Amino acid sequence: MKEFAAICGVSPATVSYALRNDSRISEPVRERIQSKAREVNYRPDSSNSALVRYRKQIHTDVQRPSVAIAYAHPPASRRTKLFQVHVNRFRQSIQQYGYDLKEYYIGNQADGGAKLLHQMRVNDTQGLVLAWGQWEQKLNEFPWQEFAVASAERNQIHPAIDRVSVNHFNATEVAIQALEVRGARRIGLVCHHDLPLRVKKNIVGAYIQHIYKKEGHSPPAPPYFYKIGAPTQPFEKWRTKHQLDAILAHRQIDFSFFNEQGLRFPQDSQYAVIEIDDNNAHEESGVVIDAGLGDALAEVIAAKLHYGERVDLQRQGDLILINGQWREGITTHPPEKSSTEIASL
Amino acid sequence: MKQRVSQKQIAEACQVSVATVSYALRNSRHISVSTREQIQKVAHELGYRPDPSLSSLAAKKRRSGQTPFYASVGVLHPNPKSSRATQLFNIHSRHFKEKMEDLGCSVSEFQVDSNRYRPERLAQILRTRGIRGILLGWGQWPDSIRSFPWHEFAVISTERTDLGYAIDKVSMNHFHALDSIFDRLDAFPESRYGLILHDDCPAKTESHIMGAYHANLYERKNLESDIPPYRYKLNEGPTRLRAWYQAHKPDVIISHRAIEASLFQDAGITFPAPTRLVIIEIDEATDLEFSGIYTEATLGQTTAQLLARKMRTHEMKRESNRAELTLVNGIWHDGVSLGS
Incomplete structure (x- = not known):
């Protein structure tokens, strides 16, 4: 009851x-609590008398309601691994609303969608989160309108589904401004060659428009597309050709890539990252997402379940954008300008 | 059949x-x-x-x-009912109200113009009426509103209002609107796209529009990229627009908001030939059926869903210091200004 009271935001x-x-509670509040109890399938435990309170450690087998997360790729794939930090946060966050998390890997099984649907029905799971990945036709026939759904994948899986994503446009602007107050004059943009088109457009668009906005700008250096395992030489040629004094990468790149040509940060060039997933044990300066994405996913799903909202196929889904925070790492210089000057920028 | x-x-x-x-x-x-x-x-x-x-x-x-009764919410209008801002906002607040009621919330509207209430007084009124969620209307806010105890309520604003707090915002997805406009324009042979922005366009909106414009030019090497955007002032004459048009000769004009058709005419611009015209965001009645993206009911409905969600988060006493931005896609409408 204590847990359930927390879910309702009232006292036990x-x-x-x-x-x-009981009429001591106003009717609207009573109705709200009763409907919430129906929603999460809460019934006061009748055996929970003083006599059995000693045996509290013995759990009744009442199942807590659950929310599902589906992955397009196996656990060891790069996209799934990158997403783990957000899943962990999401799990923590959704538990506070009284839901357990169940995970499903669709992979390349032809009937992956049907299996997911079957499992969700058996467990009476009504909320679903879609993880990062290439979904393509994997959930083509899925009856979205029966569920509350939020997608973390920025590309559309179905046009009616709400998406929760990192605000790449904003993060790019934040990182560029941070580099500039740290003395950067010519910033070059590095993207992983396989980044999704929508993300690419946001990052490249924010980068180019920032340069065009400046008085007397020279043309922007074309973005460099990085492939894991490729040699460093072409990158170094690009950096010298465009006389760059700062590098802005979309995601973290293994330092050995830069070390191969003896490039040191921040001595030879400043370096910042647009999208860093978690705040642990990394040295790069950049924009950190951390808890934001997992929390927002939990808030969206919990509210949809609370209000009985299902995917409305007649409507276009919304895009919910999460802003990150600048984190000072060891790859940039300290700010050149005082904080008041920065505030006036 | x-x-x-x-x-x-x-x-x-x-x-x-x-x-x-x-x-x-x-x-x-x-x-x-x-x-x-x-x-x-x-x-x-x-x-x-x-x-x-x-x-x-x-x-x-x-x-x-x-639907059981869930909560009361308030819409705060900073300017009088007759003001242009409040009138423009009407269509959105109507859809907001409908959706809110659907979710089990009652909606009251408050005119808080001309410093009618001190912030503490306003907060007290809202508390007494059991209001837990607030939607901020459009218009100019008095400086005093900054001392309003925002943290006590769940608050949503649409992008035009920026009170500088961690208030969640809803806006049209201008970036996506430009993407779909460029996709449609791919079917036409023209290659000189000029942009028109209103000079009172919020800075964030302008960056999104300019960013999407450049990103799409970057993806399409066949298009010209040397046309500076034109900044339109409300109620101005045709002279500056004509000079811009003649200097840069755009064969497609992409305008953020609708402008009276007569201004284009007076500036010597006719569409769909020789110049095509498409509008990024239309939410008001216009004197001509423009081709472009209409926000219609979506902005108000999404705002309602978000406020309901925020009240729920608030009720769970979860700290939420980050402001979220929610973007709504409009609906494409084939008018007369693009041509076929």
Whole structure:
């Protein structure tokens, strides 16, 4: 009851009264608590008398309601691994609303979608989160309108599904401004060659428009596309040709790539990253997402379940964007300008 | 036209009652998972499609009957009813109100113009009326509003209002709008695209539009990229626009908001030939049927969903210091200004 009271945002006593339909609680609040109890399938434990309170450690087998997360790729794939930090946060966050998390890997099984659907029905799971990945036709026939769904994948899986994503446009602007107050004059943009088109457009668009906005700008250096395992030489040629004094990468790149040509940060060039997933044990300066994405996914799904909202196929889904925070690493210089000057920028 | 497949036909094919089919297609727990899936499979094979008007009616009825009262919310208008900002916002607040009521919330509107209330007084009024969620209307806010205790309420604003707090915002997805405009323009041979922005366009909106413009030029090397955007001032004459048009000779104009058709005429610009025109965001009545993206009901509806969600988060006493931005896609409309 304590847990359930937390879910409702009221005290356990209020819950107790409301479920007994006691008139001490106002009618709207009573109704709200009762409907919430139906939604999460909460029933006061009748055996929970003083006598059995000693045996609290013995759990009844009442299943907590669950929310599902589906992955397009196996656990060891790069996209799934990158997404783990956000899943962990999402799990923590959705548990506070009273839901357990169940994970499903669709992979390349032809009937992956049907299996997911079957499992969700058997467990009476009504909320679904879609992880990062290339979904293509994998969930083509899925009956979205029966579920509350949020997608973390920025590309559309179905046009009616709400998406929760990092605000790449904003993160790019934040990182460029941070590099500039640290003295950068010519910033070059590095993207992984396989980044999704929508993300690429946001990053490249924010980069080019920032340069065009400046008085007397010279043309922007064309973005460099990095491939894991490729040699460093072409990159070094690009950097010298465009006389870059700062590098802005979309995602973290293994330092050995830069070390191969003896490039040191921040001595030879400043370096910042647009999208860093977690705040642990990394040295790069850049924009960190951390808890934002997992929390937002949990808030969206929990609210949809609370209000009984399902995917409305007649409507276009919304895009919910999460802003990151600049983190000072060891790859940039300290700011040149005072904080008041920065504030006036 | 092909005859609709009825639930009766499915019932006969599965040798169950019509009621069972109806339950199974609604995915009701009254029917076992295996029977449900069997019936759904047969329905799919027969090509069954629910009558959309009937099922949406039933869903609506179900909702309105069951939705318990949830909360009271307030819409705060900073300017008088007759102001241009409040009038422009009307269409959005109407859709907002409808959706909010659908979610079980009652909506009251408050005119807070001309420092009528001190912030503490306003907060007290809202508290007394049990209001937990606030939508900020459009217009100029007095500076004093900054001392309003925002943290006590769940607050949503649309992008025009920026009070500088961690208030969640809803905006049209200008970036996506430009993407879909460029995709449509791919069907035409022209290559000189000029942009028109209103000079009171919020800085964030302008960056998104310029960013999407450059990103799409970057993806299309065949297009010219040497045309500076034109900044339109409300109620200005045609002289500057004509000079811009003659200097840069755009053969496609992409304008953020609609401008009176007569201004284009006076500036010597006619569409769809020789110049095509498309509008990024239309939410007001215009004197001409422009081609472009209309926001219609979507902005108000999404704002309502978000505020409901935020109240829920608030109720859970979760700290939420980050402001989220939610972007809404508009609806493409083929008017007369693009040509075919």
